[in-house]
Amino acid sequence: MNDDLELERYELFADPTYNFGFDRRQFLKAFSGGIALIVPASNLIARTLQQDQGESGRGFNERVPNEIGAWIQIDEKGTVSVFTGKVEIGQNIRTSLTQAVAEELHVPLTTVRLVMADTDLTPFDMGTFGSLTTPRMAPQLRKAAAAARETLIALAAEQWKVEPSSVRIVDARFVNHDASKSLTIAEVAKGQKLVKTIPADIQLTPASKWTIAGTPVPKVDGRDFVTGKHQYVSDLKREGMLYGRIVRPAALNSTLEFSDTKAAEAMPGVVVVRDGDFIGVVAPDQQTAARAEKVIAVHWKAPGQPGAEELFDYLKKNAAPSRGARPVGSIADGMAAADQKLSQTYTVAYIAHVPPEPRATVAEWSGDKLTVWAGTQRPFGVRSELAEAFHIPEEKIRVIVPDTGSGYGGKHTGECAIEAARLARASGKPVKLVWTRAEEFQWAYFRPAGVIDVSTGVKNDGTVTAWEFHNYNSGGSGIQVKYDFQNQDIQFHNSKSPLRQGSYRGLAATANHFAREVHMDELAQLVRMDRLAFRLKNIKDPRLKAVLEAAANAFGWGRKKSGGRGHGIACGFEKGSYVATAAEVSVDAKTGAVKIERVVESFECGAIVNRLHLNNQVEGAVVQAIGGALFEKIEFKDGQILNGRLAKYRVPRFSDVPAIEIVLLDRKDLPSAGAGETPIVGLAPAVGNAIFDATGKRLRALPLAPDALSA
Amino acid sequence: MANVTSLNVNGKKLRVDVDSQTPLLYVLRDQLDMTGAKYGCGEAKCGACTVLVDGQVTRSCVTPVGRVSGKQITTIEGLEKDGKLHPLQEAFLKADALQCGFCTSGMIVAAAALLNKTSKPSREEIVRHMDGNVCRCGTYLRIVNAIEIAAGTAKEVAE
Numbered sequence: 001m002n003d004d005l006e007l008e009r010y011e012l013f014a015d016p017t018y019n020f021g022f023d024r025r026q027f028l029k030a031f032s033g034g035i036a037l038i039v040p041a042s043n044l045i046a047r048t049l050q051q052d053q054g055e056s057g058r059g060f061n062e063r064v065p066n067e068i069g070a071w072i073q074i075d076e077k078g079t080v081s082v083f084t085g086k087v088e089i090g091q092n093i094r095t096s097l098t099q100a101v102a103e104e105l106h107v108p109l110t111t112v113r114l115v116m117a118d119t120d121l122t123p124f125d126m127g128t129f130g131s132l133t134t135p136r137m138a139p140q141l142r143k144a145a146a147a148a149r150e151t152l153i154a155l156a157a158e159q160w161k162v163e164p165s166s167v168r169i170v171d172a173r174f175v176n177h178d179a180s181k182s183l184t185i186a187e188v189a190k191g192q193k194l195v196k197t198i199p200a201d202i203q204l205t206p207a208s209k210w211t212i213a214g215t216p217v218p219k220v221d222g223r224d225f226v227t228g229k230h231q232y233v234s235d236l237k238r239e240g241m242l243y244g245r246i247v248r249p250a251a252l253n254s255t256l257e258f259s260d261t262k263a264a265e266a267m268p269g270v271v272v273v274r275d276g277d278f279i280g281v282v283a284p285d286q287q288t289a290a291r292a293e294k295v296i297a298v299h300w301k302a303p304g305q306p307g308a309e310e311l312f313d314y315l316k317k318n319a320a321p322s323r324g325a326r327p328v329g330s331i332a333d334g335m336a337a338a339d340q341k342l343s344q345t346y347t348v349a350y351i352a353h354v355p356p357e358p359r360a361t362v363a364e365w366s367g368d369k370l371t372v373w374a375g376t377q378r379p380f381g382v383r384s385e386l387a388e389a390f391h392i393p394e395e396k397i398r399v400i401v402p403d404t405g406s407g408y409g410g411k412h413t414g415e416c417a418i419e420a421a422r423l424a425r426a427s428g429k430p431v432k433l434v435w436t437r438a439e440e441f442q443w444a445y446f447r448p449a450g451v452i453d454v455s456t457g458v459k460n461d462g463t464v465t466a467w468e469f470h471n472y473n474s475g476g477s478g479i480q481v482k483y484d485f486q487n488q489d490i491q492f493h494n495s496k497s498p499l500r501q502g503s504y505r506g507l508a509a510t511a512n513h514f515a516r517e518v519h520m521d522e523l524a525q526l527v528r529m530d531r532l533a534f535r536l537k538n539i540k541d542p543r544l545k546a547v548l549e550a551a552a553n554a555f556g557w558g559r560k561k562s563g564g565r566g567h568g569i570a571c572g573f574e575k576g577s578y579v580a581t582a583a584e585v586s587v588d589a590k591t592g593a594v595k596i597e598r599v600v601e602s603f604e605c606g607a608i609v610n611r612l613h614l615n616n617q618v619e620g621a622v623v624q625a626i627g628g629a630l631f632e633k634i635e636f637k638d639g640q641i642l643n644g645r646l647a648k649y650r651v652p653r654f655s656d657v658p659a660i661e662i663v664l665l666d667r668k669d670l671p672s673a674g675a676g677e678t679p680i681v682g683l684a685p686a687v688g689n690a691i692f693d694a695t696g697k698r699l700r701a702l703p704l705a706p707d708a709l710s711a
Numbered sequence: 712m713a714n715v716t717s718l719n720v721n722g723k724k725l726r727v728d729v730d731s732q733t734p735l736l737y738v739l740r741d742q743l744d745m746t747g748a749k750y751g752c753g754e755a756k757c758g759a760c761t762v763l764v765d766g767q768v769t770r771s772c773v774t775p776v777g778r779v780s781g782k783q784i785t786t787i788e789g790l791e792k793d794g795k796l797h798p799l800q801e802a803f804l805k806a807d808a809l810q811c812g813f814c815t816s817g818m819i820v821a822a823a824a825l826l827n828k829t830s831k832p833s834r835e836e837i838v839r840h841m842d843g844n845v846c847r848c849g850t851y852l853r854i855v856n857a858i859e860i861a862a863g864t865a866k867e868v869a870e
Contacts, residue, residue, distance in 0.1 A: 090811025090848050218804060225812030226800040226819060228747020228787035235746035243741075286737050287730065356751055356759060356813035356847045405749070405813030406848055437752040616807050616850065623849025646756035646845070654838045657851045 071144035078186030085125025104145035117401035127378035131674025207607035216612030249300035251639030307637035322491035334466025334487030338457025357405020382414035441644030447504035450474020475508025517685030555582035566694025576673030577605035581682030592709035606670035621679035721789025731777025747787035758844030810848035
């Protein structure tokens with residue numbers, strides 16, 4: 001396990017949104033009865049530890065079960081059920097993990113069924129983030145499947161009274177040495193639970209021998225999606241279910257000064273729930289709930305808060321000293337050896353995830369047991385949050401996550417689940433709460449904004465001799481370089497964020513790659529070198545070199561371009577995979593409008609598990625990156641989001657999409673890394689560099705062209 | 712205001728009883744249990760709620776149900792006939808034109824309106840017609856490919 005993978009996580013750390021009053025009595029009663037509910041307390045400790053470390057999850061890892069049956073069960077009919085706490089949010093891991101198990105178990109894909117993200121059924125899992133499913137969960141399931149296979153072979157051998165080594169699996173059937181006898185998986189397993197532990201030295205099928213993994217099988221349950229049959233959380237309905245709505249203030253950090261709920265309470269079927277600063281309503285239908293919410297008179301008090309225009313000064317002013325800096329060599333020596341020096345500042349704005357399905361929960365109490373269906377990337381994390389909010393042990397709570405309308409890092413938290421559960425508790429009925437798009441913008445959290453200062457020295461032959469890099473607030477992910485710089489001082493500084501901020505696809509790797517790769521372009525310009533040659537001169541890592549050359553070749557780097565067009569390139573590494581992106585942009589001479597015309601991205605994440613879905617992931621990341629690169633930006637003032645609607649917040653659409661060519665490098669000799677995030681980091685710097693190539697304007701802020709380039 | 716008491720959905724006359732101002736989307740999803748059309752933004756800017764009304768692309772989240780009573784409403788649930796997928800549904804699978812799938816219903820329904828009108832649309836026509844539908848996972852090129860497959864104009868299938 002590579003703990004470095006977890007070092008750079010950036011989780012939302014905020015006090016609990018609500019401090020409910022009613023349950024405290026029960027909580028105290030439980031204590032006085034001698035039952036110490038240590039769950040909430042231990043969570044608080046874990047939370048504090050994480051805050052100290054500025055990260056989540058580390059040291060918070062429950063024991064990973066080592067019994068085959070915790071991961072894989074085979075019923076009487078031979079259906080293989082696989083249990084994983086991971087969540088399917090469009091990254092197609094339901095398919096890739098099914099492939100992994102089918103491969104090791106030597107059974108057809110159709111006999112394998114994945115049970116995902118159900119805290120009562122699946123082993124503990126920290127959450128679906130950090131591109132960890134492929135490098136960590138897939139090997140875990142492979143091992144369980146391989147151990148299941150060996151156990152089944154032993155069972156078949158026992159039935160036949162032969163040596164296990166004489167039993168083989170051919171076409172999903174167990175056969176003896178001369179194939180005169182055969183058994184199906186159901187006939188061998190007989191519905192027994194596989195209680196054996198997974199041997200530490202279990203042999204896995206190498207990628208070069210894969211027949212099911214490594215092939216482009218289609219999405220396993222694709223038909224349910226193209227027919228509209230798949231039930232997302234927001235589609236679920238329970239007997240007697242009511243619809244919830246929350247009364248919100250206009251600004252963050254508001255406190256409730258006054259409320260009058262009489263008019264809402266007078267509406268037929270409406271129940272108003274008031275608990276501290278929490279006010280919500282439930283009604284038999286959405287329309288009534290929305291009307292009831294509107295007729296509640298409230299007055300909130302909000303403090304003055306920093307706005308977008310003062311953001312970057314604010315972040316630097318409130319920066320903490322960096323932690324964990326590991327300088328390499330000496331910046332002073334590097335600067336002394338340089339022929340030229342350059343200092344520049346780069347900035348990135350807050351941006352929103354805009355998951356297609358807003359946060360949604362259906363909550364249902366049965367006595368003191370709570371079941372919630374929630375669209376979240378961290379079912380076990382949400383279970384902890386619920387335990388804390390309602391002062392009940394985690395064992396009383398079940399969180400189930402149906403395949404969800406995506407997240408991109410934006411669905412790590414449980415606010416919506418807590419609200420729905422509070423409403424359900426008060427109304428005594430199951431409650432569905434689906435956040436509106438406006439709520440999703442204002443009350444979720446954002447990709448952190450940041451300021452990055454870069455000071456460097458370079459020799460006229462193109463050797464970078466000193467690299468000093470300070471990131472304020474946006475995060476440490478992707479901050480380390482894969483270039484061969486002899487002298488480095490790279491630091492991340494926490495700061496105070498005016499807005500709620502947290503995880504996002506690729507985290508700060510986009511910001512850090514933007515600053516680094518634009519700066520590399522500026523250095524190339526300084527020493528009058530070709531931008532590709534300049535990068536190659538500073539690269540020793542063969543994998544980085546390979547992706548960069550692959551992208552440059554496929555793009556036709558150095559070829560002529562027509563007027564108003566520019567080419568840019570960028571490369572990088574993050575979460576075990578390598579990426580290089582080349583972009584061609586056009587800039588309209590009159591309007592300054594920027595259009596990305598063509599993108600070539602090469603990507604290498606070790607052995608490819610499913611080329612079809614990998615291509616789709618990489619392509620999707622490039623498209624999503626267009627928004628953050630060119631126009632996505634949260635406008636805010638005094639705790640209010642000023643453009644928190646799709647009519648005001650522009651996301652990439654069909655007409656924004658360039659021609660995209662993906663070049664996948666398959667390294668069967670290397671373990672598979674995740675691919676959900678890293679492909680997003682290369683576009684912004686490649687486009688920024690292409691705009692400079694087209695216009696001579698050096699842009700150092702993301703988004704690059706929220707409206708158009710000024711004349 | 713008078714309540715709406717029946718709707719023609721996917722060729723069937725269905726009983727409902729709702730205030731005529733209620734958005735069509737809520738009626739489909741909450742009363743008729745047709746949850747293929749999704750809530751995505753509530754202001755007709757993402758297309759997740761797309762249905763056809765008399766063959767026209769309609770954002771059901773901003774369409775009062777009173778305005779569509781007596782008209783023919785087609786939803787994603789109505790495209791599959793006798794267990795056989797609509798060519799667009801087949802094509803979306805073939806082109807792997809989805810990731811999380813939340814926008815997929817709206818995409819397919821919007822594309823169906825295009826193909827009903829123009830059997831072999833150009834790439835530009837596809838982009839123009841589909842520009843009101845958002846796929847945040849970024850599968851746009853695959854969706855264009857899927858529409859071309861269904862229209863029989865695709866040069867190649869994405870891989």
